[in-house]
Amino acid sequence: MNQSFTTFQDFRKRYPIRPNDKEALLGSGSYGRVIKVEDQIDTEWVAIKISEFKGNDTKSLRAEVELAKRVPPQTNIARYDACYRFETDTSVSDFAIMKYYPDGNLADLLRKAPLTPTQIYDITQGILLGLQHLHKIRIVHRDFKPANILISRDNAGRFIPKIADFGLSRLVSEDELDSSDFDLSDGRGTPSYKAPEQIEGSRVSFNLDLWAFGVILYEIMTGEKPFKSDLRNSSEQSVRREIEKRIITVQLPARLDHIAEPYQAMIRRCLVRDIHERVRKEDELLDLLDSIPQLLVDARKLVNAQRYDEAHDLFDQILAKREQNTEALNGVEQCRKAIQERKITELLTEAGRLVAQQLFEPAKSCYEQVLGSEPTHEVAIRGLAFCIEQLRPQPKVEEPELTDAYGTDAYIEERTDVFEEPSSPVITPPVAKHKPTIETNLPPKRVASPSAQREVAPLPPVLPPVTTTPGRIFPWKIIVPAAIVLGGLVWGINSFSTKTSSSKKIDSVSTAGSSPDAGTKPDVPAGSSKTGVIEPKPGESKEALDRRIDVALGKARQANQRKDYDRVIGLTSSALQLDPDRKDVANLYKAAIDAKKAMATGPQTLSVTPQVESPRPPVPEPTKPDENKTKEDANSKRLKEKQLQQETYDELIEEGVKAITSGNNKAKAIDAFSKAQVLAKEHDLNTAKADVAFTKYMAKANNIFATDEFEGAKEWYKVARALKDTEEVRRKIKQSTNQ
CATH class of the missing domain: 1.25.40 (Serine Threonine Protein Phosphatase 5, Tetratricopeptide repeat)
Known part of the structure; x- marks a missing residue:
C-alpha cells in the first residue's frame, strides 16, 4: 500500500476521493474530515483523513502519523498505513490512509443499541490495554473520548476497541518522566472529557487519560455523560463553563450508585480530583475488572483454613488472567508445598500401617510415590530399602549339625532320642560297688555325656514256649529233672550278665568323673582331625570358607553350652587359623579358655548343679549364593x-x-x-x-x-x-x- 505518488492526480487515480459525497463522509471536525474511499488496486475500502497544512509542521497530520508510527504494534491501537502531502486546487493538505472499520467508533456504537455484559467487558478491557501500551512508551493521549476509539471485530464477531487520533497526543520526555507530573497545560481537549488539571492548566500526569476513561466508562454503563449542564437555551460558552465547574468540583451524579460492580468502583477510582489520589496505573483497574483483589482475599482465607486445593484453584484463576501476579504466584507455590507435604504424610502413614501388617508390596508402592515427589526424603528411602529387603526371596536355613550342606569336614555329632537332659537341680551320679579312685586336683565332676548313658543292659533271652501233644501221657519223670538243670543254667547266665552290666556302668561313671583328657570321645568321622578342627582346602573361595567357619562356630557354641571346653577350644582355634579376623570366633575361644581355667581352680564335688540352659543362639544364616548376591x-x-x-x-x-x-x-x-x-x-x-x-x-x-x-x-x-x-x-x- 506504501506507493509513492508525485502529484495529487496520481493519488486520486488509486483513491478516487469524492468530497461532496455525504454517504462517503465518516466524520469531520476542527482537524478536517474523514472520507471512505475504495482502493482501486486492492479493491477494498479505506478511510482517508484529510487535514489542511497551516505551516506548523509539529501540529500537522503528518506529525500525528509520525508519532503513531513510533507506537509498537498492539491489538488495541489503530495504525496509519501512509501519509502524503499534496497541493490541491485550494490548499496544501495532508492525506493519511488507514483501515476502514464498518462499525465506526465507540460513540456510533453507543448510539445504536445497549451493549451486553460481555461486550462491555471486552470493550473496557481493550481500552485499558491500549492505554497501558501508550503509557509504557511515554505517550499521553490528551483527547481521549468515544469518537477517538474505533471499533473492530475478531473472527468470532466480538468487539475490539482501537485507540486512534493522536492529534493532541504528546510524547513525554525523559526529564519530565522523572517527576510524578509534568506540564502539558495548553488547555486543549474535549470539554466533557477533560480532567480538572487540564481545565485549570496545572501540571498533569499519565492518569490524565484515566480520568477520561472514567467518564467514558460511565457513558458506556448509562448512555449519558457524568458531567453535563442543566442550562436550557443557553449559549455554548455558558454550557461549557457549567460543565467545567462540575468537573472541577467533581460533582458525581447520583446514578453512579446504581452502576453494577466492579464498574462502579472503577469509575470512582478514576474520577478523583487530586492526581496523586487518582488511580495511577491501568493494572489496578484491570485487576478490579477481573475481580482480582476479591479473588486474592478469598484465596487467602482458604489458605488460612488449610483448604489448599480450593485455594490453589483460585490462584490458578488469577494467574490465567494475570500471569505475573506476584501474590498469586507465591500462593500457588505455598499451596503446592502444603498439598505435597499432606500427601507425603498420608502416604507414610499408610505405608507404616501396611508394613505393620507385613504387606510389603503396597507399602513399597507408597514409599515410591513419596520419593517421586521428594527424592531425598530419608524416611521414604529407608522404608523402600526395608520393603525391598523383605520382598527378596529368603534362602532355606538348614540345621548345620544335622546336615553338612557345604561339605565341611567338621565333626557332626550324632543325636538320638535316648538321652534326656534331667530337669532336677542336682544330679547325683550312681554309686558303684567299688569306690572309684579320685585324684585331689581333679576339676568338679561333670554330668556324664549322653554318649556314655546310651548303653543299655541287654535283655535276657526269651525261651520258646513249651507245648504238649494232646492225647499223649506227659513223661514227668524225664522232664522234671531236665527242667531243674535247665533253670539252673538260665539263672547262672542271667547272674553273670547282670554283673558285667553293673561293672560297665561303674566304669562309665568313673570315666565321666575323670579329667576331660581321660574321657572317652566318639569316633571322629573320616577326613576330620581328632579334635574336630577345620582343615583348609586347596582353591577354596572366601565365601565357602566363611560358611564352613560359621558351621564350626555353631558346633562350638553347642559344645560351650555342654561345658565341653576342650572341644570349643579345638573348633575355635582351628577356625582362627583359617580366618584370624573373625572376632566372634575369637571371643568364644577366649571365653572357653577362661572357663576351663576357672574349672581347674574350683572346689571338687560329686554333685554338680547344672547351669540353666541359656537360649540356643540362632543358627547363622548361610551366605547367599553368589548368583543371588550378584x-x-x-x-x-x-x-x-x-x-x-x-x-x-x-x-x-x-x-x-x-x-x-x-x-x-x-x-x-x-x-x-x-x-x-x-x-x-x-x-x-x-x-x-x-x-x-x-x-x-x-x-x-x-x-x-x-x-x-x-x-x-x-x-x-x-x-x-x-x-x-x-x-x-x-x-x-x-x-x-x-x-
Missing part, C-alpha cells in the same frame, strides 16, 4: 541409578517452571521440559511434577484460546507438549495454527 548388587545399582535419573528429571522440570515464572522464557522452558520428557521415557521415571505443570499450562493455554488469542495460546500449548506429548495438545496446536 542379582542383589545389580538391583541396588539399578535403583540407585534410577534415583539419580529421577533427581535429574525433577531438576529439569523445576528449571523449566522457573524459566516461565521468572521471565516467561518459553523457549528455555521447552528445552528443559523436552530433555526431561526424553529422560522419563528412557528410564520409566515418576512424572508427577510434569503432570502438575502440564495441567497448569494446558489450563492457561485453554483460557487464552477461549479469548481467540490463538497465537498466544499456541505458544502455551507448545510448552505443555514439551512436558507431555498427547493427542489433545497436538490437536490444540493444529487448531491454533489454522485459525
Whole structure:
C-alpha cells in the first residue's frame, strides 16, 4: 500500500476521493474530515483523513502519523498505513490512509443499541490495554473520548476497541518522566472529557487519560455523560463553563450508585480530583475488572483454613488472567508445598500401617510415590530399602549339625532320642560297688555325656514256649529233672550278665568323673582331625570358607553350652587359623579358655548343679549364593541409578517452571521440559511434577484460546507438549495454527 505518488492526480487515480459525497463522509471536525474511499488496486475500502497544512509542521497530520508510527504494534491501537502531502486546487493538505472499520467508533456504537455484559467487558478491557501500551512508551493521549476509539471485530464477531487520533497526543520526555507530573497545560481537549488539571492548566500526569476513561466508562454503563449542564437555551460558552465547574468540583451524579460492580468502583477510582489520589496505573483497574483483589482475599482465607486445593484453584484463576501476579504466584507455590507435604504424610502413614501388617508390596508402592515427589526424603528411602529387603526371596536355613550342606569336614555329632537332659537341680551320679579312685586336683565332676548313658543292659533271652501233644501221657519223670538243670543254667547266665552290666556302668561313671583328657570321645568321622578342627582346602573361595567357619562356630557354641571346653577350644582355634579376623570366633575361644581355667581352680564335688540352659543362639544364616548376591548388587545399582535419573528429571522440570515464572522464557522452558520428557521415557521415571505443570499450562493455554488469542495460546500449548506429548495438545496446536 506504501506507493509513492508525485502529484495529487496520481493519488486520486488509486483513491478516487469524492468530497461532496455525504454517504462517503465518516466524520469531520476542527482537524478536517474523514472520507471512505475504495482502493482501486486492492479493491477494498479505506478511510482517508484529510487535514489542511497551516505551516506548523509539529501540529500537522503528518506529525500525528509520525508519532503513531513510533507506537509498537498492539491489538488495541489503530495504525496509519501512509501519509502524503499534496497541493490541491485550494490548499496544501495532508492525506493519511488507514483501515476502514464498518462499525465506526465507540460513540456510533453507543448510539445504536445497549451493549451486553460481555461486550462491555471486552470493550473496557481493550481500552485499558491500549492505554497501558501508550503509557509504557511515554505517550499521553490528551483527547481521549468515544469518537477517538474505533471499533473492530475478531473472527468470532466480538468487539475490539482501537485507540486512534493522536492529534493532541504528546510524547513525554525523559526529564519530565522523572517527576510524578509534568506540564502539558495548553488547555486543549474535549470539554466533557477533560480532567480538572487540564481545565485549570496545572501540571498533569499519565492518569490524565484515566480520568477520561472514567467518564467514558460511565457513558458506556448509562448512555449519558457524568458531567453535563442543566442550562436550557443557553449559549455554548455558558454550557461549557457549567460543565467545567462540575468537573472541577467533581460533582458525581447520583446514578453512579446504581452502576453494577466492579464498574462502579472503577469509575470512582478514576474520577478523583487530586492526581496523586487518582488511580495511577491501568493494572489496578484491570485487576478490579477481573475481580482480582476479591479473588486474592478469598484465596487467602482458604489458605488460612488449610483448604489448599480450593485455594490453589483460585490462584490458578488469577494467574490465567494475570500471569505475573506476584501474590498469586507465591500462593500457588505455598499451596503446592502444603498439598505435597499432606500427601507425603498420608502416604507414610499408610505405608507404616501396611508394613505393620507385613504387606510389603503396597507399602513399597507408597514409599515410591513419596520419593517421586521428594527424592531425598530419608524416611521414604529407608522404608523402600526395608520393603525391598523383605520382598527378596529368603534362602532355606538348614540345621548345620544335622546336615553338612557345604561339605565341611567338621565333626557332626550324632543325636538320638535316648538321652534326656534331667530337669532336677542336682544330679547325683550312681554309686558303684567299688569306690572309684579320685585324684585331689581333679576339676568338679561333670554330668556324664549322653554318649556314655546310651548303653543299655541287654535283655535276657526269651525261651520258646513249651507245648504238649494232646492225647499223649506227659513223661514227668524225664522232664522234671531236665527242667531243674535247665533253670539252673538260665539263672547262672542271667547272674553273670547282670554283673558285667553293673561293672560297665561303674566304669562309665568313673570315666565321666575323670579329667576331660581321660574321657572317652566318639569316633571322629573320616577326613576330620581328632579334635574336630577345620582343615583348609586347596582353591577354596572366601565365601565357602566363611560358611564352613560359621558351621564350626555353631558346633562350638553347642559344645560351650555342654561345658565341653576342650572341644570349643579345638573348633575355635582351628577356625582362627583359617580366618584370624573373625572376632566372634575369637571371643568364644577366649571365653572357653577362661572357663576351663576357672574349672581347674574350683572346689571338687560329686554333685554338680547344672547351669540353666541359656537360649540356643540362632543358627547363622548361610551366605547367599553368589548368583543371588550378584542379582542383589545389580538391583541396588539399578535403583540407585534410577534415583539419580529421577533427581535429574525433577531438576529439569523445576528449571523449566522457573524459566516461565521468572521471565516467561518459553523457549528455555521447552528445552528443559523436552530433555526431561526424553529422560522419563528412557528410564520409566515418576512424572508427577510434569503432570502438575502440564495441567497448569494446558489450563492457561485453554483460557487464552477461549479469548481467540490463538497465537498466544499456541505458544502455551507448545510448552505443555514439551512436558507431555498427547493427542489433545497436538490437536490444540493444529487448531491454533489454522485459525
